[in-house]
Amino acid sequence: MRSKLLLTVLCGAFAAAAAFPVSSAPRILRVLTHSSFAATQSVIAAFETANDVKVQFSAGGDAGETLNKAILSKNNPLADVLYGVDNTFLGRALSADILQPYDSPALASVLPELQADPSHRLLPVDFGYIALNYDRAWFASHGLAVPQTLEDLTRPLYRGLLVVENPATSSPGLAFLLATIARFGEKGARTWRSYWTDLRQNDALVVNGWDDAYYNQFSAEGKGKRPIVVSYATSPAYELYNAPAPKPAVPPTGNILPEGSSFRQIEFVGILKGAKEPDLARRFVDFMLSEAFQSDIPLQMWVYPSRKGVAVPDIFRTFAPVPAAPASIDPAAIEANRDTWIKDWTKIVLG
């Protein structure tokens, strides 16, 4: 008898869970982001008050994983707004046809070179650069000149100093691979393939994730042995900003930004098809492109705002300059070749 009762209670609980989805406040705007999304609470709260809405953020993993979740839930979207698709995944997002166009009036104030989607389904929110960071103290104490170009890294002088991420499991790794493809191309005496063969022979270390590369292998963080790492152009500024008092005058690390060799990563926002709150979603997209949100971006996510004329903190201007000529590849070409490039890279470097 008792067992039957338990069964009934159990079934009832499941039925209740199935029948009543989240008990809802008046209006909720659901925003799906990648796990690295960050913003100041008061900035979001201002949007909530102004629009009488509760913004419910959910994190979907890294950029690729988040996008895949959005694609898989296409028929019944997990959210109204999707933030965090970058230009390496732009093609996949557009061809999956999960977003609705929104020609936001705020786009007029957004840097035109970032607007990679003419159909206005993905609107640029921020951008950053994948760059080589080096450990200042290491190079000083070893009396070695800091390498200036990608080619330098294959010289015997710099043997065993570099750590890179696996492009099959890491987005900075993929961005760095794309930078070398943009720099060396497929033809000529030195192709991106032969470049990586040389890097491998020069004992470049490959690890699966940025965390491992930066915190475990890079010498500037106190644990690792390798003084050059593939990271972000804002990493040195971040190190200085977070350095314990007394703060040094310069960051413990520096950027190597050779011309045409820093891949620009642009992050986009879009409104999902079938959004339950399309009006609010449009207002939220406008808000993400507004002065208020854009000026919050640098110190929260350590990338540059996409809006023209938004002041960035001094620490960005001094220690995280925008590279003069970034590496760039057309998103369509990335979408068409990404898998082949990764496969070939795996054969060359890990095979």
Next chain:
Amino acid sequence: MTRFSARAGAAGIAFGAAPVIFLCIFLVYPMSRILALGAGPLLEGGAAGLREVAADTGLPRLLAASAGQAVLSTVLTLVFGLPIAWIFSRFRFPGKSVLKTLLLIPFVLPTVVVGSAFVELIGTGGILEKIIVLLSGNPDANGNLTRSLGAVLLAHAFYNTAIVVRIVGSAWSGLDPRLEQAARVLGAGRARAFSRVTLPLLLPSIAASCILVFAFCFSSFGIVLMLGGPRMGTLETEIYKQSVYMFNLPAAAFLSLVQLLLTVLVMFGYSRIQSRTSVVQNLKPVSATQRTPSTPGEWTLVILCGLAPTAGFMLPLAALVFGSFQSRSALTFAWWQALFAGAGHSLYWISPLRAAVNSLFFAVEASAISLLLGVPAAYLIAKGQASRQAIGGIGAAALDLIFLVPLGTSAVTLGFGFIVSMSGPPLDLQGSAALIPVAHSLVALPLVIRGLLPALRSINPRMRDAAAVLGAAPAAIRLHVDLPVLRRSFLAAAAFAFTVSLGEFGATAILTRPELVTLPVLIFDSLSRPGLTNQGQALALGSILMAACGAGLALIEQVRPRGAEVF
């Protein structure tokens, strides 16, 4: 009389059906939805297409790597686990219950935390390297053991030794020592008595733990990615790459199916062995099987086989706590301060205390659900296997296999399956708080059932018959005959379900809402953000998770009924 048994039969079917329905809704349905998405394009290619996918993903290499590391991991886990199980089940000594709780803690830790702990211990700049540098005087000495198969095997053994210790230990502690003594009296040597008497009786529980360890390691993913280095690939890491980075659903579906089929095949083989090796015996209470070590030789054995390996297992845990107080090789309290000061204005911040409460709450719910479903399921399986009718045997074998399926299921694929199937009609469970403990119990069920089965099978039917002859009703037989025998396994199963739930990350991360965040999700969140503070906070949170697990397990040991001593 007939009416009564018909009613009992109907109740039995309803009772047995509940866990099956549960599994169908939360495992079979989402898996089939996501596999169907990939299978469409896969089938269009026909046999040639399949061969192409197999060649493209390097299937033979993946299979060899997955199976090879899983077998080696299982062997290593047995090497560590069996001596500990022996010491724990045959001897009484001070501090034993604390040691047992400590041994179960690795089981609760999310892979990201175990990965970090091993890196702190045997990675570049880790504790081992510091010791080597200190001893050799060479500041450039290399003490890195990560990015190797060995590191993966060690981490797997670290994770799974608790399974061997708990499952084999609970069988061993109930084993009548007089059986072995009789063999000795009859002239058998120590080794012969062990290999001819004790080992055969332990075989079912050893096999049960082996199969669980093998299944866990076979589909292991985070550990391989973090400690195996970029050249090591298993089925599950390839599924991850294919589905997350390449979004190649057909290839991912193909690999998930291969993994599932192989696991089921291995399980099936194991069930055959299991039903052949099971022996009915009269289990003894701990008071009759355990003694205090009496000679210096026995004390040495206890220390060598029990205490020393346990202490070894504590090293990564200690490294984790140590790491949470380290910044660039200097002592710091900054990470702990930051944790409780709250990144204040950050959006996803939730107090670690709140996350710990959430975690414990879900763990209690998940333990309850998985025991409620697992006990009847285990009963049905044991009963079917014992029955002489073919239909009972086949039914039991089928049930047995079904409940092992969660172990062979690709976690990455199931996660995407939840997204496809739970976010729209007929099941809209997106953001539902009830789904989290449900998902946890899905993972815990195979463990609960596996833990209960050997004990259930060993119950002597004559004891039940005797009770029935003496007039006991079926319920009374369960209470007075079955329950005392089952208590130990029941508690072991509860502890497993509890720890599995505490440490579960994959499903929770998909199902959670900000206010429902658990400790593992919070840890993962910290690790995925840059900055030494976040890395340090993750280690501090890992330490809190360990403490929560220890506290919860201590509580389970406290609430146990009088006389139900777990080995």
